[in-house]
Amino acid sequence: MSAGPRSGVGDPADPPDAGGTLAAADDDLPRSRRASVADRVLYALFARHASDRGHAADRKRYRGTALGTGFETYLSRVYGLSWLICVVVAVPTLVVASGVTPSLLAAVDALIRGDTPIPAARSRPWIALGIAAAAGLLAKRATVRLGGVHLRWLTVTRRTDIERTLPGAVRYLELLSSGSDGPRAMVANVAASDAYGGTATSLRKALTAARLAGSLDEGLRRVARDTPSRELLAPFLLKFRKHAATGDAALASYLRTESRMLAHRQDRARKRARRFLELLTELFVAVLVLPALLVIAATALTVVIPEFLPPVDTPVGVVPTRAVVLYGAVVFLVGLGLAGAVAVGTLRPPNQRASYDRPGSLRAALASAGRNPASTAVVAAPFAVCLAAWLAVSGYTLVNVGLLAYAGFAVPVGVVAGRRTRIDDAKDRELADFVHAVSGHVAHGRPFPDAVEAVAGDADLGVLDGDVAALAFALRSTTATGAVGRLAGEAGPGRAGETGPGRPRATDAEETTDVRAAAVGRFVDRVGTPLAEGTLGLVTGALNAGSDADAVFETLRIEVGQLYSEQRALRSSMHPYVAVGWAAAALVAGVVAVVNTQVIDAARLAEVAAATDFVTEPETVHPDLERFRLYVVTQATVLASGWFAGTASRGRYAALLHSGVLVALCYAAFTLGGLL
Numbered sequence: 001m002s003a004g005p006r007s008g009v010g011d012p013a014d015p016p017d018a019g020g021t022l023a024a025a026d027d028d029l030p031r032s033r034r035a036s037v038a039d040r041v042l043y044a045l046f047a048r049h050a051s052d053r054g055h056a057a058d059r060k061r062y063r064g065t066a067l068g069t070g071f072e073t074y075l076s077r078v079y080g081l082s083w084l085i086c087v088v089v090a091v092p093t094l095v096v097a098s099g100v101t102p103s104l105l106a107a108v109d110a111l112i113r114g115d116t117p118i119p120a121a122r123s124r125p126w127i128a129l130g131i132a133a134a135a136g137l138l139a140k141r142a143t144v145r146l147g148g149v150h151l152r153w154l155t156v157t158r159r160t161d162i163e164r165t166l167p168g169a170v171r172y173l174e175l176l177s178s179g180s181d182g183p184r185a186m187v188a189n190v191a192a193s194d195a196y197g198g199t200a201t202s203l204r205k206a207l208t209a210a211r212l213a214g215s216l217d218e219g220l221r222r223v224a225r226d227t228p229s230r231e232l233l234a235p236f237l238l239k240f241r242k243h244a245a246t247g248d249a250a251l252a253s254y255l256r257t258e259s260r261m262l263a264h265r266q267d268r269a270r271k272r273a274r275r276f277l278e279l280l281t282e283l284f285v286a287v288l289v290l291p292a293l294l295v296i297a298a299t300a301l302t303v304v305i306p307e308f309l310p311p312v313d314t315p316v317g318v319v320p321t322r323a324v325v326l327y328g329a330v331v332f333l334v335g336l337g338l339a340g341a342v343a344v345g346t347l348r349p350p351n352q353r354a355s356y357d358r359p360g361s362l363r364a365a366l367a368s369a370g371r372n373p374a375s376t377a378v379v380a381a382p383f384a385v386c387l388a389a390w391l392a393v394s395g396y397t398l399v400n401v402g403l404l405a406y407a408g409f410a411v412p413v414g415v416v417a418g419r420r421t422r423i424d425d426a427k428d429r430e431l432a433d434f435v436h437a438v439s440g441h442v443a444h445g446r447p448f449p450d451a452v453e454a455v456a457g458d459a460d461l462g463v464l465d466g467d468v469a470a471l472a473f474a475l476r477s478t479t480a481t482g483a484v485g486r487l488a489g490e491a492g493p494g495r496a497g498e499t500g501p502g503r504p505r506a507t508d509a510e511e512t513t514d515v516r517a518a519a520v521g522r523f524v525d526r527v528g529t530p531l532a533e534g535t536l537g538l539v540t541g542a543l544n545a546g547s548d549a550d551a552v553f554e555t556l557r558i559e560v561g562q563l564y565s566e567q568r569a570l571r572s573s574m575h576p577y578v579a580v581g582w583a584a585a586a587l588v589a590g591v592v593a594v595v596n597t598q599v600i601d602a603a604r605l606a607e608v609a610a611a612t613d614f615v616t617e618p619e620t621v622h623p624d625l626e627r628f629r630l631y632v633v634t635q636a637t638v639l640a641s642g643w644f645a646g647t648a649s650r651g652r653y654a655a656l657l658h659s660g661v662l663v664a665l666c667y668a669a670f671t672l673g674g675l676l
Contacts, residue, residue, distance in 0.1 A: 337640025414657020
């Protein structure tokens, strides 16, 4: 760190951060003027519940969330929704309860009236009303409880985000500590970067509180009190306050030690996540395959022994038990696939989750449909709708219409995403080489623009050649602009608003800094990978803070190399889970094919019925219907397996590709094999 004096951590004269403080301060103000009419009505009706003792824990959890509404407004919305759900549940329950079979109502009447006879006609409405009221109140109570669960889920999600991004933020602070900026400016630099997720959000809150309280010390203390990360962020902020007040050397030493400790902790957390993924995979396969196999076995047994699952009489008619079990299993398998995909996706680090922005105009979406999966989705959605309409008109079953339309949407989007992923992988590989080469030039004393220009002229960076050349040109233009400004300033004193000696140098430096930051920002946008967004942003911030260029690029080289190695290791470790997903789908499809050909066959059933006494009613078995039901179970299993395998492989876009391909292959195999 520089020897020059800095503003203290509690100095109210420190400049506030320039990135979003006013907006964040506005978010903390009362919102009654901006509230909608519905919010005002709900607030007037239910805001009193916010002071109940039963919501004390919810209020505490709310402080750890990043919601934009006040706690009273949020709770009022929850109570309003609970009454709406109460009515939605009570009305159908009343209709169903009123239509219950007379025998059940007679039994209830007998239990209620005991020795005192009560006419059934008079007791029946009261029983129905009681059941409906109980169901509605239970639904209302459950909705209120779910509102608290939602706050808990938001708190856990935000805590996880903070704990994943805090190590990188601390490494950035350690790098900034070698410059001349004060603690508030260091915190503002980290808070302005979106790459640090929940940590940056917490630091922005600290800056907002510091602006209102006049002291960064007080802002850090408030965030440490309210943050959901009680084990990591809270002690870090409190120790940051302490060491910042002690001195520059103490703060730099603390950040260096904390960065190493957090790196070790992050590595241990990554290993635990990998072990948890292994357990999750075993559980997923067991829960996915076993129910499907049980349904297949039950179907085969009911074909041979119809009395195994007899039909059930209900108020809406006779319901085949086999159909209920079968389609219940379908719903369960689809839900399991979604849950497994979400669970696997949460284990993937944020810097390894690809996300793509959809262009604002339709023309831009059409132009980028071949390289942007989000744009491809815009184009593929109408195609899928048209395909579904054509299939329906052609006489396909509703199940196949939905499945083939899904495949028609998912496969093109997944293919474009796969192509984009391969390009991004090549960019990340070349980005690591680019940073390593620039770091070597800077270590030999070259300025950053000259180092980039030398690398652009000498190195072969493949897909990054054009982007690096554009960056070198932008930085060279920045240097030339600064030189022209200095010459103009040295030409002589100027009047107000003109350049002159003394002041022009600071102005030119600021302009050069801004243009350099914009050039690096455009380069990051053109590269467009999470690795670039999470690493290159610290270059301009650290250099602007006066940090040593050699230390900046050495840290950047280590950071990029480590993240790229982790990225490759994660993808390699995910290959077995992709194979597991495909193997589970193939296993269930194979078992169903055997059952359809060897068990559910009219001629074979007739032979078995003539030779044995097992098939008691062969004429009641409909082979085509039974085969179609097993096909639906197979497609549900295939869909769930594809979601799991794709999410483990690359993420949600790969989940679309894997599931769409598996669904199409399953349909083709069953159709060509005559199993439908």
